[in-house]
Amino acid sequence: MSIRITGRTDYSALFSSLNGGKSTGIGGGSYSLADYASIKNGSYGKLMKAYYGKNKTALSDAASATKKTNSKTATADTTSENASLQKSANALVKSAESLLKTGKDSVFKEKDITTKDENGVEKTTKGYDTDAIYKAVSAFADDYNSVLSAAAKSKNSSVVSTASNMVQQTVANEKMLSRIGITIGEDNKLSVDEKKLKAADMTTVKSMMNGNGSFAYGVQTKASFISMYAKNDQNKASGVYGSSATYTASLFSNGDIWNSFI
Template structure:
């Protein structure tokens, strides 16, 4: 870039000659057209300088807007994901209650089938809520964990059916009270009692779904930071 101060000084000296006096050197420059070229060069360089200044100001404004628009998202900013986590936590709780050994303690050599039945009903409802919300969460990790859960249900569908829980084509569960009442104690225990039962495995996967929801929130925070960095990079190279 030409030195604007030198060009400006020359032009100023031409403009400041008293009594409109122009020396022969200046007159020669004007006559030959070099003065006109100099003027064009001066204003061209000045225009570039102004453009550069405006561009710099624009970058600053854009960076500030980027920071304002990339605030960290929280679960409250993602209602579907928040609901997915809440449903998963509830399923974890109901599965834990259903599988805990205290529920399966026999009195007079009999199970408390009434209490178990209510726990199974609560489990089925919580399970279905997770299945439904998984589709709306927008999280691949949540969907992945949910699929593991539905695949397990499909695998054990015949035994679950004997225990009064039917797996539907929509992957949701339906409670059949009549079949539950006729089910053998051993069938109910194999499906719902203890850590390694069906209910125990669903509890573990529900915990995974809740964790995946939190992980997604962390990803939003990381994405916000990445977006700001990318914006800064692009602005630098404009």
């Protein structure tokens, strides 16, 4: 599963299904640089909980829109910080992909499972490989947390706004995630309860983690943008221009963005 992103792609369309049908622009939202501190200390998640609890005043008072500029100047992020951010984001893209695969390679493909009763009689039935599913979900959560940690150190407004929107999407799905053993901490990080996930209805787990429009799909999309923004920041620092003398997604105009992750 992949998304083809070119220099002339209307990015806002990618997020319409993730935001109640309302487009929120590149990366899915507009936030100020102050959001990076909110991600780090967990207050952003609290703001989102307030929002989805119908307390829109609390959100509007605490979050402000940022002006989007097209600057030829790199942010203050160092090369090592950008490299770490790209590495974390690319890892999240890959771990999400392991959940999103369909067909014979899907971690959610039912298989023959043999069990024994108390008399030692074997019985083979079709079922989900809960060990493999837990492993994939746990890796996804770990990579998600790594991206938040890296984004919290970034001064790149595009990175911060996209990471903020990723947190927003996660909080919006908090109840469903809780049903499958995934909880959101005060620092916005995810934790996975192995027993609860394995005991959950696997069709619910699959609906959250597999297929277009799923939670994992939305996170993967945002992770790909975070990686792109970090790469563009490095290009700014090294003087690499796009076709229109700006540092934009046109740097990726001739192929799938995912090719750079494999």
